[in-house]
Amino acid sequence: xxxxxxxxxxxxxxxxxxxxxxxxxxxxxxxxxxxxxxxxxxxxxxxxxxxxxxxxxxxxxxxxxxxxxxxxxxxxxxxxxxxxxxxxxxxxxxxxxxxxxxxxxxxxxxxxxxxxxxxxxxxxxxxxxxxxxxxxxxxxxxxxxxxxxxxxxxxx
Numbered sequence: 001x002x003x004x005x006x007x008x009x010x011x012x013x014x015x016x017x018x019x020x021x022x023x024x025x026x027x028x029x030x031x032x033x034x035x036x037x038x039x040x041x042x043x044x045x046x047x048x049x050x051x052x053x054x055x056x057x058x059x060x061x062x063x064x065x066x067x068x069x070x071x072x073x074x075x076x077x078x079x080x081x082x083x084x085x086x087x088x089x090x091x092x093x094x095x096x097x098x099x100x101x102x103x104x105x106x107x108x109x110x111x112x113x114x115x116x117x118x119x120x121x122x123x124x125x126x127x128x129x130x131x132x133x134x135x136x137x138x139x140x141x142x143x144x145x146x147x148x149x150x151x152x153x154x155x156x
Contacts, residue, residue: 054130057155059085064153068135070101072144075136077107078151082128085155090121090133094149100142101149107132125155 055064057080068076082088092101105115109129117123121133133153137145 054079054081056081056083057085057088057153058083059155062154064151066151067148068151069148070135071146073137075104075134078133078135078153079130080133080153081130082125082155084128085125088121088123088125088131088153088155090154091152092119092135092149093152094147096145096147099147099149100137100145101135102138103133104136104138105134107134 056062057064064078064080066078070076080088088106090103092103094101102119103115103117103121105113106117106121106123107113108131109127114123115134116138125131133151135151
């Protein structure tokens with residue numbers, strides 16, 4: 001009986017310690033969508049939702065190049081409309097070669113996500129539509145990073 005009581009008390013202490021530790025390790029993030037305004041919801045069911053401020057990419061014709069500045073624990077979302085093609089490609093070129101950044105996810109037109117990726121992205125495009133490239137830090141490696149980078153995105 002004494003062993004059961006000690007086991008129960010030990011489990012309660014362990015549970016309390018685990019519960020209190022989860023709150024202190026949470027990090028706040030700053031999310032930014034680059035000032036390319038998002039279109040409203042497309043209720044017609046069309047695959048491509050165009051907006052004058054969202055770049056449209058066609059294979060062999062268009063390349064999006066942006067100079068960005070990121071801050072620690074920030075995510076940057078870059079929306080693009082893919083008009084046609086088989087794959088979307090992207091490159092992150094930071095000024096600091098040791099920068100802790102990567103393509104963390106890609107949002108697809110069907111509202112699903114895939115990722116993570118590295119500094120280079122090569123992703124098969126199943127259908128045309130609005131994609132969003134999400135750039136952030138690798139939370140599993142390295143320290144928070146601040147700095148400037150160049151982004152290049154194209155479709156083949």
